[in-house]
Amino acid sequence: MSTPLPSAPDNNVAATRHPPLPKPHRQRWLLWLVGAQLLFVLAVAAAGYATGRFGSVVVLRTRPVDPRALRFNDYLELHYTISLLPGHLWKGSTLPRRKDPVYVVLQPRPGAFEAVAVYPERPDVEPGQTVLRGWVADTWRRSMRLRYGLERYYVPEETRRKLRRQQPLQVQVSVAPWGQARISQVEVLPAERAMP
Incomplete structure (x- = not known):
C-alpha cells in the first residue's frame, strides 16, 4: 500500500x-x-545659518558657572539672569502654567540685555527691543522661572582653560525674526566686570 504524498x-x-x-x-x-x-x-x-545671518544679536549674562561641572562632561548648564523673572513683568490676563510658551521682551542696557516684559503671545516691540521665545519651567507667587532652549553649551577647550573659579559668562545669542535663537559666542567675564 502506498502512502499519498503530501500536497504542495x-x-x-x-x-x-x-x-x-x-x-x-x-x-x-x-x-x-x-x-x-x-x-x-x-x-x-x-x-x-539664517538665524546667525538675519537675526538680531542680544548679549545675555549668566549667573556664576561652576567649572567643576566640566569634569564629567563637555557641557555646561547655563543659568541666565533672565531665567528667573519677577511676576510683575507678566502681561497676560491669566497666570502662566508650566510648559506654557512665553515671549520675553528684552531691552538693551549697559553690558547686557534685560527683560522688561513677558507676554503669552508675541507682542509688537519698540525699535531696539528684541523678543525671545521661552517656556515656563516653574511659577511661584511672585516670580517665574523660564527656559529658552539655550541652557546647554558645549565648552571649547579655549573657554574651558579660562574658567578657573565660579564666574559669570557673557553669551551672545542670535535671535531670528521668526523666533528661533542660538548661541553664537560665549565669553568669560574678567573679575572686574563680573556682576555681584
Missing part, C-alpha cells in the same frame, strides 16, 4: 498573506525616505 503548499494562499512589494515600489519608498532625511538635515543647517 498552495502558493496563492501564501501570496495573499504577505504579498511582496514590487521592486520599483520599494526603490521609490527608499529614495523618498533618504530624500526626506537629507531635506531635514539641510533645513536644520539652513535655519541655523
